[in-house]
Amino acid sequence: MQSYQEFLDLSVGFPQEGFEIIDDELYFHDLNLMEMIETYGTPLRFTYLPIISKKIQQAKLLFKRAIVNNNYRGSYKYCYCTKSSHFRHVVEEALKNNIHLETSSAFDMPVIDNLEKKGIVNKDITVICNGFKTYQYKQYIIDMLHDGFSNIIPVLDNKEEFNLYDDELDIACNLGIRIAAEEQPDSQFYTSRLGIRMEDVIDFYNSKIASNPNFKVKLLHFFINSGISDTPYYWNELEKYVTLYCKFKKINPELDTLDIGGGMPFKDSLVFDFDYEYMVNEIVKRIKEICSEHDVVEPDIITEFGKYTVAEASGILYKVLGRKQQNDRERWLMLDGSFITNLPDVWALNQKYILLPVNNWDAEYERVNLGGITCDGQDYYNQEAHMNSVFMPKTRKVQYLGFFHTGAYQEVLSGYGGIHHCLLPSPKHVIIRRNRDETFNFEVFGEEQNSKQVLKILGYSS
Template identity: 50%
Template sequence: MRTKYIDLIDQTFDFPQDEFNLVEDRLMFHGIDLMRLVEKYGTPLKFNYLPQISHNIQRAKGWFRETMNNIGYQGAYHYSYCTKSSHFSFVMDEVMKNDVHIETSSAFDIDIVKKLNEQGKLKDGQFVICNGFKPPKYIDNIAGLIEEDKLRVIPIVDNTQEVQDLLAKTDKDIHIGIRIASEEEPKFEFYTSRLGIRYREIVPFYKAILENNPRVKVKMLHFFINTGINDNSYYWNELTKCLRVYCDLKKVCPTLDSLNIGGGFPIKQSLAFDYDYAYMVREILMQIKRVCSDNDIPEPNIFTEFGSFTVGESGGAIFRVLHQKQQNDREKWNMIDSSFMTNLPDTWAINKRFIMLPINRWNEDYERVLLGGLTCDSDDYYNSEQHANAIYLPRFDRNDPLYIGFFNTGAYQETVGGFGGLKHCLIPEPRHVLIQRDQEGKIHTEIFSEEQTANDFLKILGY
């Protein structure tokens, strides 16, 4: 009988895959021996494989470039990175190697933009797309960036008042975008996004407030789908409505020349992941080109805002199975040396799925288990609700520790989990390691941050 863990994977998935393969019974990730990483740095451990960031940016640029050339698309393509996915300097440094633009979401984002510009990583003339609802501090910072007149700043107005607020804070003319309040997918708890201006109100808003204001030029229509770019009727229906508004607005607004198809590409959540990125790019651009031709208007420049797609597949976390508890006839709990709620919070908050694989012992028999975290909270677990199916791992052996890895965790987990701050039950932030390659392709690792200590927590708590 084929009862080894490697047999299970071979029977269930195509394996090895581009980023995963085995050497003996040890898992390799992009050619990195993860057990060596564990032996050097211990667990729990978080890491970022930085070359994957540039790799994904260049993949997307290539899909758009090739499709535009093949179909004769006349507009330009601009890749922008959503800083909210991960604000870390090591992420931004890698992102900015690739001649991309920035999308911001809040006031302090602008301070990061200024720092990048001062350091020469964000070049003069690059775009800064300012999204989100804009409280006074965010308005002030955007106006300050416009006043510096180095970067091409495009505030995406979320409501009609924001234009007046910006004009009151700067004497310069401003270029703006307008965000569409798209309809949410049918299963959502409400019908229309809380962000943006409703479809039917955009052209009247332009005619009433913007058309005769010489200080404002509308350059962009911003279309965002919360579920991301997916090949389903919901996405195509919303894109069709967006293009209808773009054409109507372009006919009365000659300065409009760009369409921002916000909402990112999905990333790999299991070994069975199957998504044809090139096909989706071609279908989107073909639809835009066709609608513009039918309406006799020029094809817009295309902006994308990819956050999770940019940084998600660079991240990972490794835990050790400390103990196994047989709680009833059917349920075995493998307890890890960290917490899902605090260090992979999306598994708890939204049942987010990540790729989960053992790091070692692939040639041993497997068993079905549940995974439990260290906090006292009953929600601190990872099971088939979060995972793509039941969880199978090599059998627990107290004399031969099992290590498990969660992959493609690079977006949002640190910011949602509160990096460097208090954690539920005072579970510490793991040690965080950066992985890079030199020009010869050799792997280099360095510690970005150490595991939190008791003194770190005591200081925050005021002791």
């Protein structure tokens, strides 16, 4: 019978970029995963920071090429969507690449203030402030504008949001307006809950903002909920919003920026097939064509890539604690962690990630189900993105496996450092950097939670 390695190669083609097998063991971007397991144990969450910079530089280069190829007269600005991962090591790695930030809630603002006080950013950084804003969020924005953060751009999510800025700001402020996008055909709603109705945007500007000398609407923002995809829905929505930009520009010459949001996909399976170069070029090309049709100069383009920026930098490693044959057909591998608490998108959204064994690649393969260690019936993983099943090496030896490209949202959604289902602890988290001599630098960012920490949160100890 074929080995697991032969089976995977025939199924999807392997090795692939970022993954290779050396002496029957899996390496991730030259990282020896078995050595990491032997050093730090499992379950183990890890973040390999150089991937973040690599992804940012890839996108910046693609937009640069597209702008040149299409003789596009606008510029491109990369903003990192902080809600994908707020951790300091992630944000600081991203900021090494001369980028800007997009925020979604009040506590984002003290993060930026902290980064400025430590010299990581300057007060001229562009900050796109999105979201339906609480009073606290708006007050942070106002305070930071008064403190000299001149390129903070509050993006109006509703008409009433403008009132507080109008009352409390006596300095110049650039504004954005978010368009309430139409949802996908299979959505439960017709229109996004976020943003101002498309047909109200220009009237709102004329009645509330146009005559106010302190405010300029510089940016029009939309987010298409399908993400960036080569589909009729995406292109139709893009055309609608660029057309609105052109109409708005003619009555508001100060408007010069189109924020097309995020939604750039990341590699979430071994059969991932997305032509980044084509899509970026096509976006730039179509924006230019629509503007030409309306005799309007092309806008500067902003993107807010989150998952794309950070997802592929992280993974989580597990040990198989036991094997259970529950009937003639169903074999379970029980892991020393939980999908519900470690990878909540698996449980909540049926998200798939790249799943690979760490060792025993020369062994035969078998069909299995993966079981999390909680007592919840939904704590399992039994399908991959490219097939309706999961296969792992068939062996009696100690088995380790990993889920890869898990770096977006999972730590925050799982309540990092807090209370988890069945009181499972947060796993140890290791940050990995690469030195100039190509060696690796490992830092334990967080130890595995212990029972004293959990009991204290629950109120059992002072």
